[in-house]
Amino acid sequence: MDLKDRQILRTLQRNGRMTNQDLAAEVNLSPSPCLRRVKLLEQSGALKGYSAEVDAQAYGLPVTVFVSISLTNHSEKVVKNFEQLISRVDQVLECFIMTGTSDYLLRVVVTDLADYERFVRNHLQPIEGIGSIDSSFVYGVVKKTAVFPLF
Structure with a gap:
């Protein structure tokens, strides 16, 4: 390229x-x-497709939460199970495998705090092998871009 x-x-x-x-x-x-x-x-495959950028608040999903997940162990069964289940959850827009204190970082969108509680209870807590769930709520955005730097 x-x-x-x-x-x-x-x-x-x-x-x-x-x-x-x-x-x-x-x-x-x-x-x-x-x-x-x-x-x-x-x-x-460098250009994967075309999409529309939609305002989450206008769409009805004004709350963004970054969720750090730590697993109890890293056996193949636990990891595959977590990744398969989380990939099916619509509220999870992105799931990253991380280094450091947590194993995964999820970007989640929900309608409100009650909706987030339902998300945790219905989608995260039932997954076997999750040791901890740490949530950070976004209350403002300083910069958001999908445009890569030119080098």
């Missing part, structure tokens, strides 16, 4: 709905080579 490919990806991260003509102008290419590069980026 070269600098021009990164420019294309970065521009599409800002606006995935732009036309190829506009994209080509933005990255200083003619339309045909630009489209060819986009197709190659799609085929290689």
Whole structure:
């Protein structure tokens, strides 16, 4: 991947709905080579798809919670079970495997505190092998972007 490919990806991260003509102008290419590069980026898997950024509050999910999970042990059975079950929960937007004091970090969206309690009781507590659940509620956002830095 070269600098021009990164420019294309970065521009599409800002606006995935732009036309190829506009994209080509933005990255200083003619339309045909630009489209060819986009197709190659799609085929290689570097460009995974296109989506809409939706405001969570307007959607009705104004509460974001980061949930740190520690497992009681790291046997293959416990890890696979946790990962399979958590991947099916719609409220979990992201699940990261972590180093440090916790094993996983989840980004969860819910309607309110009562909804979060239901989420914990119905989706987390029943999972065997969870040793601790630590919740941090977001009360403001300083920066949020999906646009990678250009290097």
